[in-house]
Structure formats: structure tokens, C-alpha cells
Amino acid sequence: MWKAGIIGCGYISKKHLASIIRLDSVELHAVSDVQKSRMEETASFYQENIVGSASLKQYGDYQDLIHDPEIDIIIITVISSLHAKIAKQALQESKHVIVEKPLALSIQDADEIIKLSRLKQKKVLVCHQLRYRPIFLKLKKLLEKGTLGKPYMGTVSARINRSQEYYESAAWRGSWEHDGGMLINQGIHLVDLLVWLLGDIDTVYGEVARNNQLKEIEDVATGIIHFNNKAKGMIEVNTITKPATQGYCLSLYFEKGTIILGGAGFDKLEHCFIEGEDQIVRELKETSKQKDEHFLMYQNFLESVLNNTLLVVDASEGKRALEVIFGLYRSNNNKLPVKLPLLNFSTIEMKAISCHKEKIDE
Structure with a gap:
């Protein structure tokens, strides 16, 4: 079972929760947000929709979530200017990354993420669902x-x-x-x-x-x-x-x-x-x-992580x-x-x- 952590518990994070809830091979392990109320709301939403779900860790500082040794996948749903910074930190900790668009706000940051992904041999999915x-x-x-x-x-x-x-x-x-x-x-x-x-x-x-x-x-x-x-x-x-x-x-x-x-x-x-x-x-x-593209995106990501197959939007x-x-x-x-x-x-x-x-x- 792959364990995921979400950084950013705003509106977009709910789409990711909806996909995770439907998957058998991944579970939400922790959440992080600067607003405690949003973390609690996200945790409650997930626990209400998962049978037998354990309590989720809540981190006020996202870096504590990144350093959590139990987490395999970091999901980034914060403001655009933080996407690249958090993605690079997660890769440095050898985590797989799912990041909302845009990947970065500069060519340099985008290139550094690509290089780190290859160096660490970890997947980076950009959400062009x-x-x-x-x-x-x-x-x-x-x-x-x-x-x-x-x-x-x-x-x-x-x-x-x-x-x-x-x-x-x-x-x-x-x-x-x-x-x-x-x-x-x-x-x-x-x-x-x-x-x-x-x-x-x-x-x-x-x-x-x-x-x-x-x-x-x-x-x-x-x-x-x-x-x-x-x-x-x-x-x-x-x-x-x-x-x-x-x-x-x-x-x-x-x-x-x-x-x-x-x-x-x-x-x-x-x-x-x-x-x-x-x-x-x-x-x-x-x-x-037919739609359901967000769930199909997650399926492709997990298949790529498990079997090192093609990731449609790396x-x-x-x-x-x-x-x-x-x-x-x-x-x-x-x-x-x-x-x-x-x-x-x-x-x-x-x-x-x-x-x-x-x-x-x-």
C-alpha cells in the first residue's frame, strides 16, 4: 500500500481525495495546511469516505510532512509560486510527486525538477488531467x-x-x-x-x-x-x-x-x-x-510508479x-x-x- 501526503487543503485538494478514495493501492497518510480548520475538514472528508480509515497526521509545517518516513507520494496543491520549491524538496527526500499545474513559474525551476526526478529516479506527475x-x-x-x-x-x-x-x-x-x-x-x-x-x-x-x-x-x-x-x-x-x-x-x-x-x-x-x-x-x-480523467490520471501514475511504465505527463x-x-x-x-x-x-x-x-x- 502506497502512502500519500497532501500539502495544501484548499478546493483543488478535494479532487485528489476523490481519486485516492477510489484506489485500492494508495491511502492518505497525512495532510498539511497553514489553516488548521482546512486540515481538519480534509481529514474528516477522507475518513468519512474510507471504511476503517485510521486517523490522519496533520502537519502545520509542510516540511514535517515531507520528512515523514512513512510517506511515499507527495501531492502538491498550494499556490503556484510554491509548486517548484516543494516539488524539489520532496524529490530530495526521495518521494514521488504529484503537482498541480503549473509545474513551476520559471524555466530554471522546471529544469531543476526534471533533473532531480531523473537523479532520484522518482516520478513527477503534472496535473494536466x-x-x-x-x-x-x-x-x-x-x-x-x-x-x-x-x-x-x-x-x-x-x-x-x-x-x-x-x-x-x-x-x-x-x-x-x-x-x-x-x-x-x-x-x-x-x-x-x-x-x-x-x-x-x-x-x-x-x-x-x-x-x-x-x-x-x-x-x-x-x-x-x-x-x-x-x-x-x-x-x-x-x-x-x-x-x-x-x-x-x-x-x-x-x-x-x-x-x-x-x-x-x-x-x-x-x-x-x-x-x-x-x-x-x-x-x-x-x-x-466519457470523462473521469482525474481518476485515469491517478491510475496511470500508480502504474508508472509500480512498473516504471510511461507517465503521460511527467x-x-x-x-x-x-x-x-x-x-x-x-x-x-x-x-x-x-x-x-x-x-x-x-x-x-x-x-x-x-x-x-x-x-x-x-
Whole structure:
């Protein structure tokens, strides 16, 4: 039985608890949060849903949880700016890691996590759970078989609403240093799907805008991607949609077909055509109704830990979408396309640029 510890007992941690509760090979051993009430709430939720569950350890200092010798897996669900620091500390203690997106807020931190994971021979799962949704797993296999032919273009859009109350609910929200940027938080899952399905990237060009001056980060982001295979990509994400979130869309255009998924819950197959493959189209339409990606992600992680099999989103894969977004941000600053891979970048650069611009505008 593998023993896990959760660091951060906020809203997102409940999704991880729901998956752990369904697994026979892993159990929650300890929780950590700066708020004692949230630790107690998390412990109670878990114990109410597990038959014969023993009492959980509660650590006010997360480092005590990391040093607990009984724990095999560290689950990180804290604010973005702490992801890399805690992941590296956990790896140094030879723990496997499950970390919420984003993996890090700098290229350097992401690279250090990748290096440590290999050095310590421990798994790092980055929670890009949409890759595990059955329709995307099936699409990936079809692409690898060449069923859809050459990729021509892919576009992603997210039309989201984030109110002022949302940003005021926590001091770290809306800051480059601790939150990391709107595209990193609200758009990264779509960007991850785009690069996973279409391939490696040559250059990125992007522009961002900030309309709400009461926060640091952008609320509009647009980008153009040139893939190594000559396909083109487009990114369009905003958090200023009125009066409420309208939904998400991924459109994929290939030599032999077109796939478009959208809807408020990103679960509607709006268009599906593949030349001469009516049966596959029917299967895709049926598969589009299936979800449970978070549980499937955990199953993949545990299988990878037990048998050293492929982890769909390891640290290297978790870096890919992050690097695209970093490239888009740097392009916005330099007003030029940016070639990947990036050797360096940190969201702190965006804070510095924003402060400089504000001084010029005064």
C-alpha cells in the first residue's frame, strides 16, 4: 500500500481525495495546511469516505510532512509560486510527486525538477488531467497511426469570467510572482492539449493586455504558434467575458479531417469528420461522452510508479505548455517571435515589465 501526503487543503485538494478514495493501492497518510480548520475538514472528508480509515497526521509545517518516513507520494496543491520549491524538496527526500499545474513559474525551476526526478529516479506527475480524458487519448492514438494525416492547424479559445471578487478573495491572486499569469492559470490546459496533439514547436508570437488595473497579470492573451511540422496554432484566452464564462474550444484541422470540441464544460463534440472513417467517427462521438480523467490520471501514475511504465505527463511533458506560454509572454515584451526552446524565463520578468510601463505612463 502506497502512502500519500497532501500539502495544501484548499478546493483543488478535494479532487485528489476523490481519486485516492477510489484506489485500492494508495491511502492518505497525512495532510498539511497553514489553516488548521482546512486540515481538519480534509481529514474528516477522507475518513468519512474510507471504511476503517485510521486517523490522519496533520502537519502545520509542510516540511514535517515531507520528512515523514512513512510517506511515499507527495501531492502538491498550494499556490503556484510554491509548486517548484516543494516539488524539489520532496524529490530530495526521495518521494514521488504529484503537482498541480503549473509545474513551476520559471524555466530554471522546471529544469531543476526534471533533473532531480531523473537523479532520484522518482516520478513527477503534472496535473494536466485533460490528456487522460478518453476522447483525447483516442485522438492521440489516431494521430500516431496517421489516420488523420498531416496536421494543418489547431486553435484553442477560452472565454472566461473572473470577477474582481475572485482576485480579492486571496492576496496572491492576480500577481506575477505568486499567481503566475492568467494564461498559466486559466489557459494552460488548452495549450497543453494543443502542443501534445500537434507536436514540437519552432516559434511563438504573442500579445497580452491588462484591462483590470487592480491586478498585475493579463486578462487577454493571444498567440500564434509555428510547429516544426509546418502546422500553425492559434491561442485566444480571456477572463473578461461578460456576464459569465461562455466556454472553451479546441479545433483541429488535418489533411484527412477536422475535429472541434467545445461547450461550457468542454465536453461537446461539435464537429467530427475523418475521410473514409465513419466507424471511427462514431466511436469518437461515443467516447466524447466519457470523462473521469482525474481518476485515469491517478491510475496511470500508480502504474508508472509500480512498473516504471510511461507517465503521460511527467515533468518534461509538464514543461512543454509552460514553455509555450513563457515564449508568448517574452514575445509580448520584445515585440518579436520567440524561438523555442527557451533557455531562461521567469514570471518575475513580467512584473518588472509591468512596473516599468506604469512608470512610463505616469
